[in-house]
Amino acid sequence: MTGPVLKTALPGPKAQAIIERDARAVSTSYTRDYPFVMARGEGAWVEDIDGNVFLDCTAGIAVASTGHSHPIVVAAIVDQAQKFLHMSGTDFYYEPQVQLGEELSAIAPMAGPHRSFFANSGTEANEAALKLAKYHTKRSNIIAFFGSFHGRSMGSLSLTASKLTQRRGFGPFVPGVFHAPYANCYRCPVGSSPDKCAAECLRFIEEQLLVHLVSPDEVAAVMVEPIQGEGGYVVPPNAFHERLRELTATHGMLLIVDEVQSGMGRTGKMFAIEHTGVQPDIVTMAKGIASGLPLGVATARSEIMSWPPGTHASTFGGNPVACAASLATLKLLREGLIKNAEVVGAHMMAGAKALMDKHPLVGDVRGRGLMIGLELVRDRQTKERATRERDAVVRECFTRGLLVLGAGQNAIRLCPPLVLTKEQADTAIEILHQALMTVGERRA
Numbered sequence: 001m002t003g004p005v006l007k008t009a010l011p012g013p014k015a016q017a018i019i020e021r022d023a024r025a026v027s028t029s030y031t032r033d034y035p036f037v038m039a040r041g042e043g044a045w046v047e048d049i050d051g052n053v054f055l056d057c058t059a060g061i062a063v064a065s066t067g068h069s070h071p072i073v074v075a076a077i078v079d080q081a082q083k084f085l086h087m088s089g090t091d092f093y094y095e096p097q098v099q100l101g102e103e104l105s106a107i108a109p110m111a112g113p114h115r116s117f118f119a120n121s122g123t124e125a126n127e128a129a130l131k132l133a134k135y136h137t138k139r140s141n142i143i144a145f146f147g148s149f150h151g152r153s154m155g156s157l158s159l160t161a162s163k164l165t166q167r168r169g170f171g172p173f174v175p176g177v178f179h180a181p182y183a184n185c186y187r188c189p190v191g192s193s194p195d196k197c198a199a200e201c202l203r204f205i206e207e208q209l210l211v212h213l214v215s216p217d218e219v220a221a222v223m224v225e226p227i228q229g230e231g232g233y234v235v236p237p238n239a240f241h242e243r244l245r246e247l248t249a250t251h252g253m254l255l256i257v258d259e260v261q262s263g264m265g266r267t268g269k270m271f272a273i274e275h276t277g278v279q280p281d282i283v284t285m286a287k288g289i290a291s292g293l294p295l296g297v298a299t300a301r302s303e304i305m306s307w308p309p310g311t312h313a314s315t316f317g318g319n320p321v322a323c324a325a326s327l328a329t330l331k332l333l334r335e336g337l338i339k340n341a342e343v344v345g346a347h348m349m350a351g352a353k354a355l356m357d358k359h360p361l362v363g364d365v366r367g368r369g370l371m372i373g374l375e376l377v378r379d380r381q382t383k384e385r386a387t388r389e390r391d392a393v394v395r396e397c398f399t400r401g402l403l404v405l406g407a408g409q410n411a412i413r414l415c416p417p418l419v420l421t422k423e424q425a426d427t428a429i430e431i432l433h434q435a436l437m438t439v440g441e442r443r444a
């Protein structure tokens with residue numbers, strides 16, 4: 001498959017019919033920014049139901065890490081499916097789950113030994129981490145960050161502080177959750193600048209939260225994304241994570257790193273936290289871990305994950321087919337795709353940065369590997385958020401054969417499959433350029 005190829009008006013007639021049926025039968029809570037109706041995919045290309053071919057820089061929200069339907073992953077899935085589909089790893093044993101635990105221990109971004117808890121999604125992985133932290137420390141409070149996204153089940157949602165629509169109408173939330181400013185250096189929460197700052201925003205935790213609101217010895221954990229994903233692809237300086245590690249260690253709090261979006265090779269290392277040298281106590285994973293099959297994992301040092309039988313479990317978590325897909329995915333990541341994310345990511349980042357010279361709308365370009373964000377602003381001085389314009393650029397990309405997603409209030413995220421080639425990266429940047437030009441001219 002290759003492209004982009006646009007044969008019909010968008011949406012085409014078959015897509016239109018599915019979208020009409022969807023409106024009657026499917027929850028209205030889903031956010032669909034444009035009418036893409038998938039029929040099949042191969043690598044970084046996806047074809048819609050009318051035969052239009054798009055370059056996919058979403059990977060289904062950073063999930064299709066090895067590309068769509070990688071033959072090795074599909075073969076592993078078929079092989080396992082022919083043996084057995086399910087036997088509940090909660091009540092019985094099977095080798096794919098054990099082997100995955102062993103392999104995750106070999107790559108975990110902290111010293112071992114480790115154990116892993118298997119779930120079905122990012123939010124479930126985070127629920128497991130939260131419960132484990134509370135259980136292990138016998139403390140009840142958690143600190144998270146503004147702008148963070150940790151999921152939508154009630155525990156994770158209580159930590160999520162990204163968009164109001166995600167929380168509005170769902171309170172009250174789980175008690176004992178406190179939020180602190182994240183090191184967003186483009187919009188520094190304490191008015192400092194990266195050159196003269198060592199993550200001053202963390203002082204809020206030390207000098208406000210832990211002084212006025214919650215006793216440090218009652219905080220079980222701090223949960224943090226190494227790079228904020230849904231919040232806008234915000235990359236904090238390494239000092240932020242280093243200081244956070246010091247602070248948590250000082251007070252006996254666990255450091256939980258949510259690698260659901262940033263992990264599994266996307267940033268050019270297996271885990272984004274590895275760029276900082278910081279070792280967490282618990283790491284959570286999902287999305288790209290099984291190339292599209294539902295799997296979430298919380299991996300912790302064994303000494304922490306020693307809760308007794310019955311304390312936490314999941315019927316479907318660690319499904320054998322998902323574990324087989326994950327084992328094949330990890331092999332592909334190790335054998336080349338992490339490196340590709342680094343190399344093609346650097347190439348794509350240079351292309352994205354060059355867009356700043358041509359388009360005043362692009363206020364900031366940031367990221368690591370193939371996790372790249374472009375923040376759109378109406379004015380580079382005032383940094384007024386160009387939310388409408390961002391939405392328009394995302395739609396213009398679609399009409400030109402490129403799938404991208406928004407992130408945060410006014411950023412565009414590029415999170416393609418890690419099989420992306422430099423040529424495909426150039427195609428994506430060229431389409432972004434055209435889309436930005438169209439939206440920029442409309443504003444002028």
Ligand code: PLP
Nearest residue numbers: 121122123149150151229260261
């Ligand atoms: N954590 C992070 C960092 C995420 O980006 C997401 C999803 O976007 C989640 C958790 C929740 O994952 P899921 O949608 O699989 O529950």
